[in-house]
Amino acid sequence: MVTDGVPTWEEVARDHGRFMYSVAYRLAGNDEDAQDLVQESLLRVHRGLERYQPGSLEGWLARIVTNVFLDEVRRRRRRPADALPDDPERVLPASPAADEVSSGLSDEIQAALAALPEEFRVPVVLCDVADQSYEQIAAALGVPVGTVRSRLHRGRRLLRTMLTEGAA
C-alpha cells in the first residue's frame, strides 16, 4: 500500500521490477547475476524506503542497482576465483528460455555492451537504458559531469567499434 507517495518494496518489485531487472541485466550481462543484483537491490530499497522522498523513483532505483553492481565488481576483484562480469564468455545468457526470446541483434549488442570495461559500461547503461541525465549519473558514481561525458562517449565509440567488427 502506498503511504504518502512512498511505495512499499513489494510495489516497487511489482511495478518497477522489470526496469530494475533490465538495468541489472545490462550491467551484469547474465540472468544469474542479474537476479542476485535485483534481490540485493530490493533489500536496499526496503531499508531505504523510509528515507525516500517522492521524486524520480526510477532514478533512485537505477542508482541502487548500480551501487549493488559496483559493490559486487569490487568484491569479485578482491576474490579473483569468482568469475568477473567483464569476462565475455560469461556474457552468454544462462537461461535457455531467455535465449530463445532474444533476437540475434539484441544478443550481439548485449555481448558488446557486456564486453565494455565496466567504467564505460555503467555510464552507457545508466544513460541509454535507465535514461538518466549526466548530472544524475555523475551523482550516482561520485564523479564530475565531465568524466561522465567523456566515459559515455568513449564507451559508445568502443561499442560501435565492437559491433562493426563483429558484423564484419
Added chain:
Amino acid sequence: MSRPPIPPTGSVDPDDTVLSAYLDGECTDAERVALDARLADSADLRAALAEVAAARDAVRGLPLRDAPPGFFERLLAEGLPEASAAVPTPAPVPDDLTARRARRTRRWTAVGGAAAAAMLAVVVLVPRPASVTPPVATFTDAHAVRSSLQDDVVSSLVPLGVRAGFRP
C-alpha cells in the same frame, strides 16, 4: 582486459565528447551552435556523429529484459531474505557530492575520535604496575634461619643471617 582500439575518423577528433553530449541534449548552447556550424561544413564530422548515434540507438533500442518466470512472484511470496550485506542505501534524491563527502568526513572523524578516546582511556585508567622493591634482607634472613635449622652446611658458611638458636 585489453580495450579495443578506436579507429581514427578522418580529420575529426573521434574523442570529441561534444558529439555524445549533443545527441543527449547535454551540451551547452554555445557548444551546440558551434557544433551545428562544424557539422554543416564537415562530412567527416557528420559521419562521426552518425557512428556515435548508431551505438547510442543500438543500446536504447534494446528491449526491457524480463526476469526468468517466477522470479518476482517467488520474492513476493517468500519475502526478502535477510540482508546479505550491511551496505547503506543511497540517498533517494540526487545526492549532493559535497554533503556525501561531509558525511564521510564526519564518520571518519567520529571513528578517529573514538579511537583516540580509547587510547587515552587505556593510558589513564589502566593501572601501571607498581615498582617492586624486593625485601632482600628479609629473604636473606629467612633463608639463613631455615638453613641453620636444617644444618645446611653450604648456607651456614655464609654468615648473612642470625642463627635461629641465637638468643641475645
